[in-house]
Amino acid sequence: MKRSSRIFDLIIGVGLIGVAGFAMLYFLVNERFEWIPEQVLELARDPEILKRPAAKKCSECHKAIYEAWKDSRHSISWTSENFIEASENHTKEKCLPCHIPKSVRGEKPSPRLNLRDEGIYCVSCHFIDNKMQGPYDLLAPPHPTFRNPDYVRSKFCGSCHQKTFKEWKATNVEETCQDCHMPRKKGRLTQKAGFNLLHKKRWVGDHRFLHGEIKEKDVVMEAGWEENYFIISLKNQTIPHFVPTADNGDPRLYLYIKFFNEAGEEVDKAKEIIAPQQETALPYNKKIQYRYRLFDKVFKAEVELKYQPAWSKEKTTVRAETVRR
Amino acid sequence: MSFLRIILIAAAFIFIGILPVHAKDMIVKEPPKSLSKYYPPESKQSKWIQQMHKMSTHFGGVFVNLKEKDFENVDIHADKLVEEYKKTSEMVPEWEDYFDIKAAEAFAAAAKTHDIAQAGKASGKLGKTCGKCHAENEVSVWAKFHWPSFHKIKVTDPISEKEIEFDDYMGSISASFKGVTVNFGEGQYDRAAKALKIFKSRYMELKSTCSKCHATQDVKRFYVGQDADTAFAGLSQELDSEKPNPEKFWKNIGLLGKTGCKHCHLVHRTNSFIQEMWEK
Numbered sequence: 036m037k038r039s040s041r042i043f044d045l046i047i048g049v050g051l052i053g054v055a056g057f058a059m060l061y062f063l064v065n066e067r068f069e070w071i072p073e074q075v076l077e078l079a080r081d082p083e084i085l086k087r088p089a090a091k092k093c094s095e096c097h098k099a100i101y102e103a104w105k106d107s108r109h110s111i112s113w114t115s116e117n118f119i120e121a122s123e124n125h126t127k128e129k130c131l132p133c134h135i136p137k138s139v140r141g142e143k144p145s146p147r148l149n150l151r152d153e154g155i156y157c158v159s160c161h162f163i164d165n166k167m168q169g170p171y172d173l174l175a176p177p178h179p180t181f182r183n184p185d186y187v188r189s190k191f192c193g194s195c196h197q198k199t200f201k202e203w204k205a206t207n208v209e210e211t212c213q214d215c216h217m218p219r220k221k222g223r224l225t226q227k228a229g230f231n232l233l234h235k236k237r238w239v240g241d242h243r244f245l246h247g248e249i250k251e252k253d254v255v256m257e258a259g260w261e262e263n264y265f266i267i268s269l270k271n272q273t274i275p276h277f278v279p280t281a282d283n284g285d286p287r288l289y290l291y292i293k294f295f296n297e298a299g300e301e302v303d304k305a306k307e308i309i310a311p312q313q314e315t316a317l318p319y320n321k322k323i324q325y326r327y328r329l330f331d332k333v334f335k336a337e338v339e340l341k342y343q344p345a346w347s348k349e350k351t352t353v354r355a356e357t358v359r360r
Numbered sequence: 361m362s363f364l365r366i367i368l369i370a371a372a373f374i375f376i377g378i379l380p381v382h383a384k385d386m387i388v389k390e391p392p393k394s395l396s397k398y399y400p401p402e403s404k405q406s407k408w409i410q411q412m413h414k415m416s417t418h419f420g421g422v423f424v425n426l427k428e429k430d431f432e433n434v435d436i437h438a439d440k441l442v443e444e445y446k447k448t449s450e451m452v453p454e455w456e457d458y459f460d461i462k463a464a465e466a467f468a469a470a471a472k473t474h475d476i477a478q479a480g481k482a483s484g485k486l487g488k489t490c491g492k493c494h495a496e497n498e499v500s501v502w503a504k505f506h507w508p509s510f511h512k513i514k515v516t517d518p519i520s521e522k523e524i525e526f527d528d529y530m531g532s533i534s535a536s537f538k539g540v541t542v543n544f545g546e547g548q549y550d551r552a553a554k555a556l557k558i559f560k561s562r563y564m565e566l567k568s569t570c571s572k573c574h575a576t577q578d579v580k581r582f583y584v585g586q587d588a589d590t591a592f593a594g595l596s597q598e599l600d601s602e603k604p605n606p607e608k609f610w611k612n613i614g615l616l617g618k619t620g621c622k623h624c625h626l627v628h629r630t631n632s633f634i635q636e637m638w639e640k
Binding site: 123127148 | 399400401405508512518519553554557561565568577600
């Protein structure tokens, strides 16, 4: 009885020491990592990480971010069929800086020569001036990490998305690119066993770089008749940049209008191509009007708005309606 | 001899040596296949033009430093020039005969005397080897490797929404343009107005087409810009009016032709013809 009691006490004691040790370590790692001597950290450094490695290397710790990035357009910026075709098999110089950027830092980057298949990868955005940078100052033993507030500012994305950045800036809307395209969730930056428990949860941006779908609520449509004209207007009321938007890609909204007579026969049709490259994209919160002369007696118009992203030939319907006279 | 005269003599040797290009020497023949490996997509960078720049920099470096009496750097540039010249001579076997290694070495030796007149004289023979190759190949190399090919561009026709070859698209623009002008000439204004919608849609699609190569708005607008907007607005106004004014109509047609069509054709057609000859 006495012996088993001692063993029990020992287990409790070891347990308490373990919990206290873990609590101290947790505190140290998350709140006072500057107390840890640099010589100690040096022992844990992985020099390969500071040699601009492929994304797979980063995934050894940052698995969740890596997997989100793998799902993103950024990860296939060099290898997608659409890009290969549009860049004439990677020969167009104008495409290179942003499809294989060496370092993104608030201005048009330079293209890199190595690891081109990785596209816009971890190192492009997080390894600047030979330092690993991100939105937090934190302890990451394999590599020193430095906080850079630019990671939550639109200007950072504007390095490549320059036209969209200017459009956004002109709207004076506070939400940044990251707010909509990298929505943050509480989570751990590392998934490596053990380390995931030592690091506290933080707000982590979605590295799929979400491409917002254009929905019916985003584009307001008004239509009416005026003598021998059909008048329709569209307004982008929710998205604080032009819709669609692109610096060099060619995403489009197609506005199809079919005119019918009283017998239900199609008598005429019209089409608008709403595209950044044609300078016809919809600005934020501004009504754009289109007028169509009617050459026949028209009873109704069927209107359909479709969206085609830059990387696809497929169109999806944003809204469709019938306007009767 | 005054320093200025020496410089002038040296400059004369350089220019006579490097630029002996006369109209009779000009040849436009397709560059050898082996050159392709120094340009994308076979190479990650445009290695050939980089090589030309290296040689040009070292050649210029010799004279800049002779003028500045920085003889240490004269020697460095002279040696580097020979090194790069030899390297270049081995890059494209079909062009091996253009190179004269002895002339390059003689130039380097002359440069190392630090006598600008001697260097200038020796540069003549070397420069001629550059000039001969440039006369016979420079236009072709630029046409093949530095100008994007129109024949690889595909355009989505805004009317059919089918992707077609650039040349075919030009044909369809031309046909829809004639739909406007022929109908107008016949007094069939409603038909001309309908044809104008199609023509305008195809013409404006060119903004997307231009953006496949041109990254800046100003360049795109040089071809399809304010003049095109003005012309189309004027044409629509005339065709929607009860009695269209032919003078205004043709003035706007002329504006489209003189700005958009002519601007693009003047800049791009010659090169496109050369590429077309090689690609067919």
